[in-house]
Amino acid sequence: MAARRIPESELILNDGDRIYHLNLTAEMVADTIIVVGDPDRVSKISRHFDKIHFQESNRELVTHTGEIGGKPLSIISSGMGTDNVELLMTELDALVNIDFKSRKVNRRLKKLNIIRIGTSGCMQADIPLDALLVSRAGLGLDTLMSFYDRSLSEDLAVVENKIQRLLELPFKPYFAKGSDQLFDLFKDDMHHGVTVTAPGFYAPQGREIRLKPKITGFIDTLANTPTSFGRFTNFEMETAGYYAMAELLGHEMISLNALIANRANQTFSSNHEKTVERLIQLVLEKLTYS
Ligand SMILES: O=P(O)(O)O[C@H]1O[C@H](CO)[C@@H](O)[C@H]1O
């Protein structure tokens, strides 16, 4: 069957060769990419580079590509939320797996290595503040995966159904695994867990400021519900979206988080920037010397 030509309205290119939101060409991205939420974190990582080859930005999507210890690396910020993750992952994949001239998918697909460096709130009292955590899997409490055709293994479906029932959610949450290979690279240096990806920072993570969250016992229910991938450990806003998109597109993806809040102990880090810097240095060392 002839490969489909993707129309101009779906694969949108700026100046003929730059993908729409990221505003990058294929030459501007390395095969190993660090993704962060905060656009200001991009330069906090690239300042460790030996050389920066490209810098580009559009909205909250900031990219620096360069090298460290001879290893080519890109850093890209997503901004907050899985809606941004969806377009970032789709466009990154398009850069390496679609021929922009013919607008057709390449016969040989490239696999990227993608590593998230993020911040999170921990829901387990026994994990100390400012600890680092690698996520074996992510639970998405949003509807992103309702729009993609995704065949699910039994062990992932069990978690989705159980959480939907326990939290009485009117929609199906989604559960996705990180890369085993990248998990192994970081597993000896940090705590392990399962991340809950929320579509907001306050009620969707069980916080109450002036508005009352609808779901009672939200944090306790999650913290005390085991999965076959381990216990739920932390809240943030991107990981499950990354894991599900990486699985669908065929890339290796792992999410690492600095635990800057502890929701069980009601504490917040007094120096979260230092903790994030520790995570950055660890990741750069691992990627350069492994
Ligand atoms: O520090 P980043 O990577 O932005 O991650 C976390 O911080 C933001 C909320 O403050 C959300 O994006 C959440 O996922």
Ligand SMILES: O=c1cc[nH]c(=O)[nH]1
């Ligand atoms: O509690 C937290 C801390 C950082 N980021 C989140 O999304 N939640």
